[in-house]
Amino acid sequence: MQAGLKGLASGLVVLGATVIAAPAMAADWDAKISNPKPAAGDVTLPMPCGGAMVFRTVAVPADGPLGDTRVMLGGGDPARGSLEGVHPEYIAGSFSDGKSQRTYLIGKYEVTQAQYEAVMADTPEACPKVAMPKRLPQTDIGWFDAVRFTERYSVWLRKNAGKAVPKEGDETAYIRLPTEAEWEYAARGGASVSPADFGERIFAMPDGMAKYVWFAGTQSANGKPQLTGLLTPGPLGIHDMLGNVDEMVLEPFRLNKLGRSHGQAGGYVVRGGNYLTGEQDIRTALRQEVPYFDDAGVRKSKTTGFRVVAAVPSLTSAAQLKAVQQAWEKLGATSATDDRPGVQLGKQAETPIEDLAVLAKAAPDPEMKKRLEQVQASLRADLALRDEQRDRAARTALRMGAFLGQKLADDGKWVDRLRSLYESQKAADPNSDRTKDYQAKVQENQKALDDNLRYYADTVIRIAEDYGDDTLKRQKELLATEMKNLGLAHLVPYLDRHTGHVLGYRDDHKVSRQKWLDDYVKM
Incomplete structure (x- = not known):
């Protein structure tokens, strides 16, 4: 995809009612700025001002249109149970191989100052003068600024990048912040590590944490953010997910309530710790709530940045919608049709679910009909589980x-x-x-x-x-x-x-x- 960076015409980016001229594509940035540690499997997308953003593919074993993978996230520290308690999550990537795997793309590095300025520039003259210090992660912005970056970059890609952008069905990928589950799944190593290693406090660091993470202290970050990509990456080839700067995610903060999320949605979530976090406090489960606003206005921090993912909508075509509907109708109902050898069903109805549907349809009392339909839905959920x-x-x-x-x-x-x-x-x-x-x-x-x-x-x-x-x-x-x-x-x-x-x-x-x-x- 690197070749796709050259010769792309500038276009018009429409944000709300404002029409902004997209910055022209200048000479490509030096790879030391956009991808200082190139590796097999890198996926590169172009950016305004001749820039580039590199992604890594995160694989999720999943079959069928409603296939996903159940993972246990969070940590086992009882003192932080309400914040980080172990809990189940389900994850599935945007892109399907049509068989047994789905994937999503996550930024290989934290979004840098050069990348942020390139996307937010309104004119070619506003393009950043790219130098090594611009490889520092972009910080001191609010959550809404990060979301605005993903909006502008998504629109620019659709207008300028053509076939360089991945597609699924009829839908072209867009850029957004990662969900908490996507972030933590990737930080732990996803499907590339064993279930036992996935559940550890941090991924395996055989050379010591200082080789992988920027944390507080003179033996590491020494109180300053560091250039992206200097250290050894994690299991998926992703740099700096732990340490350097905290990373914002998409959904609001929720407390943990013994295996499920509490009902109140709070501020935004930052993950991974930063260059002021002590070595003993670095852990994959680390999550903190940050208010969207403070007395000065939008809440910003010099220790907080972000990385992005490339994704598509859940329903990418009419055929996909039909496949999802068919798969949904089989949830629970297929379990009643047990495929074990020698198991026979009665002749009255093919499944208990269909039996309940017949009873509900024939019920003369509306209240009884409603109760039977609720029982049917509950039974389907139990059987699907x-x-x-x-x-x-x-x-x-x-x-x-x-x-x-x-x-x-x-x-x-x-x-x-x-x-x-x-x-x-x-x-x-x-x-x-x-x-x-x-x-x-x-x-x-x-x-x-x-x-x-x-x-x-x-x-x-x-x-x-x-x-x-x-x-x-x-x-x-x-x-x-x-x-x-x-x-x-x-x-x-x-x-x-x-x-x-x-x-x-x-x-x-x-x-x-x-x-x-x-x-x-x-x-």
Whole structure:
């Protein structure tokens, strides 16, 4: 996309009733200003005044038009439970691969002074003179200023950037502040880290926090904001999400009330800590409320900046709307049509949901009709939740099967190697201590292999009995995506083989332990 920065004509940007001439595209900025740490996977969008903004792709495993991922956000400190208590959130990106993954784009760096001035410039003459100090994050602005920046940049992109801007369906991407869930999901490492690492206080920093975060003290920020991109990025290749400057998010602050948000919407939220935050206080869950206004007017802070995301509306085309409606109608109702082997439904109605719909339609009393419809909606919600829990359990079971398959492959090959050495030694000297030692090792390792193979067979049988074909196939695709995001693509063939064993057992009900082991050993 870097080539898209050149030769873009200036246009007219319409903001409300005001028509503003977009600053002309001058020579491209030096990469040291717009992308000081280039990396594979960077997505670059042009900006006014010859500038550029770089994004990173955040992947979210999700299938279907209503697919999303449940994550646990927040921290475990009881003293800050009302502010940061652990709570579930659901997240899905704007852009779909049409199969098992959605993505969104988040700024690789905090918005810099150069980028802010370029977007807010009204004329070509107002374009910033770009120099290294302009790579400092833009601070000392209010939340509404940040939102105004995203508005102007979005309009400019649509008028000037053409095909450089991502699309989904019929909709072109626009720029906005990230939601809290999007911000924290990306800061923790998203799908690129294991669930255990995702829940840690901070992402793994093997070289020490000072290599990744600007915090208070002479060994780090020393009381000043720092140029963006100087330190090592987080797991997704994103710089300075923790420390340097606080970052504003889209929605207003809400207190935490034991796993759910409190009903009052307050000021705006800043995340991540800043260059005056102590090292011991840096954490991914850190969130603070800031009033939109103070006695001087708009509340501003020299320690607060922002980064942006590129996103699209939820409904991007007429076809997407239809797909969403069809998926919504299946929520809950599909759970009643259990796809487990051997489960049969009665002949009176296809599902309990449809049964309730028939009763509600036939009810002569309007109040009774209303109550039946409420029961139907409540049951659908409960069944949809059960579906999600079932799907997560199926994915966990398949993951275990894949890991067991890899273990069987390694152990089976090792036992074969030991047995070969034993046979060679036995042929050379059948009564030697070394021959007896090899024999003992073969027996010991064979017993462990047999135990693991027995456990694997139990796993195959339980999965085959607990989950239907449709559930297994959908969750296998999602799990394969998760594994690739985690850098575990080498496990996908084991997942494929394990799922094949489950479906094969479903067909013939034969516990083929030796065949299953041979399948793995020969991989």
